[in-house]
Amino acid sequence: MSFLEIRGLSKDLGEFSLKEVDLDLETGTYLAVIGPTGAGKTILLECLVGFYLPEAGHILLEGEDITRCRPEHRHIGIVYQDFALLPHMDVRRNIGYGLRRRLRGETLDNRVREMAEVLRIDHLLHRAPGTLSGGEKQRVALARSLIVKPRLLLMDEPFSALDPRTRRKLRRLLRRVIKETGTTVIHVTHDLDDVWSLADEVAFLRHGQLVQSGTVQEVMQRPRRRCVADFLGINLFHGQVRDRRDGVCRIQAGEMELVSTDRAQPGEEVRVAIRPEQVILAERCEGPVSTRNVLTCNVVDIFPENGVYLVELERGGSHLSAVVTYDALQDLRLAPGSAVTALIKSTHVAIVG
Numbered sequence: 001m002s003f004l005e006i007r008g009l010s011k012d013l014g015e016f017s018l019k020e021v022d023l024d025l026e027t028g029t030y031l032a033v034i035g036p037t038g039a040g041k042t043i044l045l046e047c048l049v050g051f052y053l054p055e056a057g058h059i060l061l062e063g064e065d066i067t068r069c070r071p072e073h074r075h076i077g078i079v080y081q082d083f084a085l086l087p088h089m090d091v092r093r094n095i096g097y098g099l100r101r102r103l104r105g106e107t108l109d110n111r112v113r114e115m116a117e118v119l120r121i122d123h124l125l126h127r128a129p130g131t132l133s134g135g136e137k138q139r140v141a142l143a144r145s146l147i148v149k150p151r152l153l154l155m156d157e158p159f160s161a162l163d164p165r166t167r168r169k170l171r172r173l174l175r176r177v178i179k180e181t182g183t184t185v186i187h188v189t190h191d192l193d194d195v196w197s198l199a200d201e202v203a204f205l206r207h208g209q210l211v212q213s214g215t216v217q218e219v220m221q222r223p224r225r226r227c228v229a230d231f232l233g234i235n236l237f238h239g240q241v242r243d244r245r246d247g248v249c250r251i252q253a254g255e256m257e258l259v260s261t262d263r264a265q266p267g268e269e270v271r272v273a274i275r276p277e278q279v280i281l282a283e284r285c286e287g288p289v290s291t292r293n294v295l296t297c298n299v300v301d302i303f304p305e306n307g308v309y310l311v312e313l314e315r316g317g318s319h320l321s322a323v324v325t326y327d328a329l330q331d332l333r334l335a336p337g338s339a340v341t342a343l344i345k346s347t348h349v350a351i352v353g
């Protein structure tokens with residue numbers, strides 16, 4: 001039995017439906033839920049917290065079937081992108097809100113102060129939410145959710161309204177607090193940095209369906225479906241294993257022959273994933289090199305992206321993306337129509353199924 005078991009969870013909202021989602025989560029695991037906009041990530045969280053009752057399926061938390069439980073009986077916390085603080089209460093009362101019926105006076109005050117210290121907002125307890133910065137509000141929202149020791153903490157894009165520096169600081173703080181408290185988390189995000197720096201596992205949703213889930217390494221490095229690869233910006237090819245010898249497989253993928261250290265049987269149909277940042281570009285390649293994949297390509301297009309450049313290459317009708325810096329772009333004199341050599345280590349050609 002897993003800590004959280006979601007079985008065949010379906011919710012029909014007319015124009016959109018969540019379709020038979022199955023998911024298992026062990027205690028203390030941090031799961032990131034990713035996927036294109038409108039995939040149903042928020043609706044999944046809202047079914048878990050009890051805002052929506054599913055038409056079919058079950059949610060078992062620590063073995064207890066909570067599918068039809070009222071939200072307040074589930075002991076599941078939720079943190080939203082817009083913080084959802086109570087504007088007429090100061091920070092102290094906001095943080096202590098969930099404990100107000102169980103604790104009073106000094107005991108409540110002490111618990112609030114302890115949690116505020118953990119999140120480094122103890123100097124803000126007297127302030128009204130309206131006077132806080134975005135990062136401060138989000139720390140108050142986290143403190144308010146964590147103080148009740150939820151069995152499960154759900155977060156819906158909690159950092160999206162914050163600037164990149166605040167986001168980085170808050171991620172570090174959150175990682176520490178979550179590990180210290182042993183909280184199990186499901187975090188919906190569009191930011192792949194959240195996935196890399198916080199999550200143990202990832203689930204990818206699309207059109208209301210769970211397409212792939214697994215460890216961060218499995219999903220982020222080895223997408224098994226085209227839609228996941230496209231979302232993550234990873235090259236994915238279909239091919240057939242021609243042979244396997246000397247510890248490597250030779251795979252024919254369209255006009256490209258790729259060499260991989262991963263295992264597969266000769267004749268097997270496989271999918272192969274290559275991360276764009278693991279494609280090295282060179283003007284030409286003369287003489288022997290240790291890299292097993294040396295492909296002469298044409299540059300189709302070049303796009304700036306996050307401070308680097310994405311170079312779209314073509315070889316015999318197959319397309320391959322590579323990432324280069326501005327300096328490399330200049331040094332190699334890359335431009336649409338120019339020829340370039342792509343070098344990929346056989347350890348970076350991942351057979352994903």
Ligand SMILES: Nc1ncnc2c1ncn2[C@@H]1O[C@H](COP(=O)(O)OP(=O)(O)OP(=O)(O)O)[C@@H](O)[C@H]1O
Pocket residue numbers: 013014015016035036037038039040041042043044
């Ligand atoms: N109450 C509702 N009735 C009908 N459709 C709804 C309802 N709530 C949400 N939807 C639709 O369901 C789809 C999924 O919404 P959801 O908010 O879960 O997507 P998401 O994956 O969280 O997207 P984003 O990444 O943009 O936040 C959307 O097309 C949305 O318009």
